[in-house]
Amino acid sequence: MHRRIIAPGALAAASVLLAIPASAASASPGAPGIGDPYYPAYGNGGYDVSHYDLRLKYQPSTDELEGTATILAKTTQDLSRFDLDFLLDVSEVRVNGAVAAFTTSGEHELEITPKTPLAKGATVTVVVRYSGIPSSKQAYGFTSWHRTADGGVGANEPEAAWWWFPSNDHPLDKATYDVSVLVPDGSQAISNGTLQSTSSRLGWTRYNWRSNKPQATYLATLAVGKFDITTGTTESGIPVVNAYSKDLGDNAGAARASIERTGEIADWLSGYFGPYPFDGLGGYVPNTNTGYALETQTRPFYSPRQFASGSNVSVVVHELAHQWYGDYVSVAGWKDIWLNEGFARYAQWLWSEHEDEGTAQELADYVYASHPADDAFWTVRPGDPGAANQFDIAVYDRGALAVQALRNEIGDDAFFAVLKGWPQKHAYGNASVVDFQKYAEQISGRQLGALFDTWLFQPAKPAAPAARTASIAKVSAAPAQPRSWKKIAATNDVHGHGQ
Helix, strand or coil, X not given: CCCCCCCHHHHHXXXXXXHCCCCCCCCEECCCCCCCCCCCCCCCCCEEEEEEEEEEEEECCCCEEEEXXXXXXXXXXXXXXXXXXXXCEEEEEEECCEECEEEEECCXXXXXXCCCCECXXXXXXXEEEEEECXXXXXXXXXXXXXXXXXXXXXXCCCCCHHHCCCECCCCCCCEEEEEEEXXXXXXXXXXXXXXXXXXXXXXXXXXXXXXXXXXCHHHCCEEEECEEEEEEECCCCCEEEEEEECCCHHHHHHHHHHXXXXXXXXXXXXXXXXXXXXXXXXXXXXXXXXXXXXXXXXXXXXXXXXXXXXXXXXXHHHHHHCCCECCCEEECCHHHCHHHHHHHHHHHHHHHXXXXXXXXXXXHHHHXXXXXXXXXXXXXXXXXXXXXXXXXXXXXXHHHHHHHHHHHHHCHHHHHHHHHHHHHHCCCCEECHHHHHHHHHHHHCCCCHHHHHHHHHCCCCCCHHHHHHCCCCCCCCCCCCCCCHHHHHCCHHHHCCCC
């Protein structure tokens, strides 16, 4: 051991330095948004979440939710403060076991200041205790929590988490989940993934769900109500859990006739997209008055209105296609929505071929001919539609036209290789339209910039020569309406995402 004589003034200065964590001098607040230009306040900067553990208690009669969220994360900068996206009332926050200060700001920001700054690269455990009535909360003039006669449902896009758990709410920050929900006996709690266990005590039943693959926050769902639940297994061995509100009335039979084919359809889609990427499957239909469906991971949400005119297998195809295109591979930014909706719509066209109710080419010709050049349909650019048009019908139908144009340009062998290879290329991650173009060029050996620009980015109807080159349409003749068209069009309510 070597001793050094230190002058008193130097010792005092050293003591001050030792009292300040190494990261304190450079620590700064994490950004209140993750950087998405469509939704600048969504998500947060400064950290990356790996796991959410949500322990909840919900009273259906009053819509009261109590929760403790344990969030495991790693910092991506020296942090003096960070945000979570959340709306309910918080009673306590702890960071790495120590009580942290917190306040709220903006429409949905929970600002947390840990007792000591957090160094870049540190593992962090955040515990948030909270309660509230989700249906009483709004942000930006809307709610993503749907009150029902027998409970409530959290399901919406691009945001739903704020109403039931604190999160880093953007697809770029995917995580695994444990969701444990205590509800009164006679009610059930439905969530993503696989049901690990249930237990009952003193008039309450706890449901423990687990999602063991990365999942975007908007794809997490919670539904509490009185359900009829069916279980089964796909031919490929995936367990299936479907849930139907006991109050679906005249829509009950059509809903079951559609959703009970979930396993069959998932196995069929795996022939195009590769093996099903999760260990659970199913769907649920609560008695909401919403009009849309949503690809909540492993267990899509369906509105009863989807089945008001009879069975609707096409909407099941759409939401299950998203399990690969949207869930397995999620958007890098919300402008990349074509990667979700264009391909889910195209899956419906492939199902039409499978059912011998019109080929994808016939559907493409019909869509192209149905919209004259001055139709506003062509002003929406599926490759970057803008937040206001994110769920416009053009993102779906013109988006599927772009997929068919790609198929015709590169040929079926390369096209189906792209369709199946893309999900594996970015498994459980995120990607952009630019990434997809590069991948399609790599697999096909073609330069595709002009094609992508014409069909995804030009705010105008592709001219007849371009359409003919892509074998989309011969504009001199109006094509007949394919037999599947009404079924496909009946799913258009999937675009009305509640805002």
